[in-house]
Amino acid sequence: xxxxxxxxxxxxxxxxxxxxxxxxxxxxxxxxxxxxxxxxxxxxxxxxxxxxxxxxxxxxxxxxxxxxxxxxxxxxxxxxxxxxxxxxxxxxxxxxxxxxxxxxxxxxxxxxxxxxxxxxxxxxxxxxxxxxxxxxxxxxxxxxxxxxxxxxxxxxxxxxxxxxxxxxxxxxxxxxxxxxxxxxxxxxxxxxxxxxxxxxxxxxxxxxxxxxxxxxxxxxxxxxxxxxxxxxxxxxxxxxxxxxxxxxxxxxxxxxxxxxxxxxxxxxxxxxxxxxxxxxxxxxxxxxxxxxxxxxxxxxxxxxxxxxxxxxxxxxxxxxxxxxxxxxxxxxxxxxxxxxxxxxxxxxxxxxxxxxxxxxxxxxxxxxxxxxxxxxxxxxxxxxxxxxxxxxxxxxxxxxxxxxxxxxxxxxxxxxxxxxxxxxxxxxxxxxxxxxxxxxxxxxxxxxxxxxxxxxxxxxxxxxxxxxxxxxxxxxxxxxxxxxxxxxxxxxxxxxxxxxxxxxxxxxxxxxxxxxxxxxxxxxxxxxxxxxxxxxxxxxxxxxxxxxxxxxxxxxxxxxxxxxxxxxxxxxxxxxxxxxxxxxxxxxxxxxxxxxxxxxxxxxxxxxxxxxxxxxxxxxxxxxxxxxxxxxxxxxxxxxxxxxxxxxxxxxxxxxxxxxxxxxx
Ligand code: C2E
Ligand code: MG
Ligand code: MG
Numbered sequence: 001x002x003x004x005x006x007x008x009x010x011x012x013x014x015x016x017x018x019x020x021x022x023x024x025x026x027x028x029x030x031x032x033x034x035x036x037x038x039x040x041x042x043x044x045x046x047x048x049x050x051x052x053x054x055x056x057x058x059x060x061x062x063x064x065x066x067x068x069x070x071x072x073x074x075x076x077x078x079x080x081x082x083x084x085x086x087x088x089x090x091x092x093x094x095x096x097x098x099x100x101x102x103x104x105x106x107x108x109x110x111x112x113x114x115x116x117x118x119x120x121x122x123x124x125x126x127x128x129x130x131x132x133x134x135x136x137x138x139x140x141x142x143x144x145x146x147x148x149x150x151x152x153x154x155x156x157x158x159x160x161x162x163x164x165x166x167x168x169x170x171x172x173x174x175x176x177x178x179x180x181x182x183x184x185x186x187x188x189x190x191x192x193x194x195x196x197x198x199x200x201x202x203x204x205x206x207x208x209x210x211x212x213x214x215x216x217x218x219x220x221x222x223x224x225x226x227x228x229x230x231x232x233x234x235x236x237x238x239x240x241x242x243x244x245x246x247x248x249x250x251x252x253x254x255x256x257x258x259x260x261x262x263x264x265x266x267x268x269x270x271x272x273x274x275x276x277x278x279x280x281x282x283x284x285x286x287x288x289x290x291x292x293x294x295x296x297x298x299x300x301x302x303x304x305x306x307x308x309x310x311x312x313x314x315x316x317x318x319x320x321x322x323x324x325x326x327x328x329x330x331x332x333x334x335x336x337x338x339x340x341x342x343x344x345x346x347x348x349x350x351x352x353x354x355x356x357x358x359x360x361x362x363x364x365x366x367x368x369x370x371x372x373x374x375x376x377x378x379x380x381x382x383x384x385x386x387x388x389x390x391x392x393x394x395x396x397x398x399x400x401x402x403x404x405x406x407x408x409x410x411x412x413x414x415x416x417x418x419x420x421x422x423x424x425x426x427x428x429x430x431x432x433x434x435x436x437x438x439x440x441x442x443x444x445x446x447x448x449x450x451x452x453x454x455x456x457x458x459x460x461x462x463x464x465x466x467x468x469x470x471x472x473x474x475x476x477x478x479x480x481x482x483x484x485x486x487x488x489x490x491x492x493x494x495x496x497x498x499x500x501x502x503x504x505x506x507x508x509x510x511x512x513x514x515x516x517x518x519x520x521x522x523x524x525x526x527x528x529x530x531x532x533x534x535x536x537x538x539x540x541x542x543x544x545x546x547x548x549x550x551x552x553x554x555x556x557x558x559x560x561x562x563x564x565x566x567x568x569x570x571x572x573x574x575x576x577x578x579x580x581x582x583x584x585x586x587x588x589x590x591x592x593x594x595x596x597x598x599x600x601x602x603x604x605x606x607x608x609x610x611x612x613x614x615x616x617x618x619x620x621x622x623x624x625x626x627x628x629x630x631x632x633x634x635x636x637x638x639x640x641x642x643x644x645x646x647x648x649x650x651x652x653x654x655x656x657x658x659x660x661x662x663x664x665x
Pocket of ligand 2: 445501533563
């Protein structure tokens with residue numbers, strides 16, 4: 001509200017100033033006209049009697065006009081074009097103009113009686129024209145404009161009207177009519193001028209406001225541009241930088257690698273891509289938590305960049321995997337660089353009060369020898385790293401052509417496995433396990449089979465591939481469901497148990513307990529008749545978690561068998577805490593039963609007996625082996641000597657024949 005009042009008072013002041021400027025603008029013209037009229041009146045009609053008084057009057061008028069000239073000059077030099085307060089100058093202007101009007105009017109009153117008809121007519125005409133001019137010239141001031149004609153004409157008109165002389169009465173009437181007209185005209189002209197000034201000022205206010213707004217818009221635009229620039233940088237960082245290590249991410253590295261490859265192609269030079277995978281990082285994460293794990297990755301990133309000139313050539317590919325691109329590098333240099341890198345990365349890392357150690361395995365692929373684009377080079381370096389890791393960790397491996405076959409086989413398996421369930425390419429076979437004393441079938445082991453494009457692929461090849469590519473959970477779940485459904489329907493012997501292999505990955509990542517529950521529910525297969533075979537390699541994992549999972553499975557009523565026993569990591573203490581139901585001795589010991597395998601089988605059997613586990617010997621291929629193992633007191637035997645793994649239909653036929661054979665014996 002206050003702002004509005006202030007604004008309108010400013011507008012009023014400005015309008016007043018503009019009005020005065022308009023009045024003063026006509027000052028010189030008006031002085032000249034007035035002076036000319038005075039000369040014409042005083043000296044145009046010389047009258048000996050009155051001439052003396054006329055000169056006095058004229059002198060007064062000259063002084064008055066001089067004052068007005070001085071005022072006008074002051075306005076022109078001191079006030080015009082400035083922001084001045086118009087109140088006092090307007091008062092002075094008004095006084096001088098009223099005085100002029102009064103003086104002119106006094107002339108007609110003072111010298112009325114001495115005027116002849118011509119002088120009177122001329123005076124009335126002059127006064128009327130001056131009143132007419134004033135209505136326009138003084139239109140910026142309401143009171144001056146309106147009163148000027150009244151002051152100039154009324155006394156003269158009234159004197160004429162009351163003179164009693166006919167022609168003078170007519171002059172008087174005409175004068176009064178003219179006064180009224182001039183008064184009204186001055187009113188209208190003032191109104192018009194006043195509004196024009198107001199509109200002009202409002203217009204200029206509007207322009208100023210627009211200019212201000214424009215300025216604000218320009219400023220806002222500048223700010224917006226700045227913000228957009230900032231955001232773009234942030235988005236670039238988010239999409240190109242790994243937030244943890246501040247190294248390049250996959251996108252940025254791949255983009256940069258493409259540029260480096262192009263440069264190499266132009267210069268005819270070589271380039272190496274190093275795929276670096278940390279060894280032992282997972283156990284740091286597991287035992288010290290992700291916070292410490294993150295710090296290890298940050299420190300690793302620092303060590304990776306410390307000797308690399310171009311930061312864009314180093315990237316965190318994901319998890320504990322990093323990539324380095326080395327320009328103008330031959331195989332030897334890349335190999336030595338990799339070796340030095342492993343040494344650097346293997347130095348202890350001091351975090352809080354821990355001294356932690358990680359190793360690194362490095363795979364290298366060369367441009368243009370091994371691959372000519374970014375995807376090829378990264379994949380091949382990864383393959384070399386993977387192959388090296390299988391063989392021995394913490395070393396460098398250069399990609400070789402022999403690995404290409406491994407890689408294409410891996411790709412074939414990965415793609416095939418992704419489609420296998422959908423294409424119904426899997427089927428389950430069963431291999432019977434025989435009780436050594438009675439010769440009865442005690443259970444059948446479900447073994448998965450896969451035929452890809454007419455080729456039988458061994459589970460020893462495709463199960464690890466499925467684990468590596470994260471497909472084992474869905475495949476494992478399918479096997480469990482299928483095997484339970486088929487076992488529930490097998491007609492040859494209801495007392496025969498079913499044993500299904502379960503991958504370690506299923507136990508560690510998958511929701512195995514609920515998968516087992518679902519398979520049992522859907523098939524109606526009794527839980528107490530189901531065995532799950534888990535390889536001994538689970539001991540390499542988080543033991544507490546493994547034990548919990550196994551207890552959860554056993555609480556469902558199912559039994560747990562420890563598969564391929566003797567080949568891996570088990571210790572006596574772990575074997576004790578595991579409380580498995582069955583231990584399956586690996587077939588490598590059975591096949592070497594005559595060359596030292598027997599001692600291991602005996603030791604295992606003794607140990608299992610002590611712990612209350614039953615023992616199965618795998619890979620029994622001959623009668624001699626079967627007899628030896630039976631004589632040693634091994635509970636059950638499994639192997640080609642009895643039967644190869646079979647489809648359900650064959651199993652039934654086999655069982656018919658087998659029963660007769662056992663009866664004969
Ligand atoms: P495993 O669980 O130890 O299975 C026994 C393997 O020994 C089977 O190989 C079987 O065919 C083979 N075998 C049985 N008797 C003899 C014999 O007298 N001589 C010889 N040389 N071999 C014999 P298979 O079917 O090729 O399976 C290999 C491995 O693949 C299995 O070893 C198991 O670890 C894995 N596997 C098979 N099916 C599945 C499955 O459904 N899930 C998971 N996770 N693993 C499976
Ligand atoms: Mg098995
Ligand atoms: Mg086995």
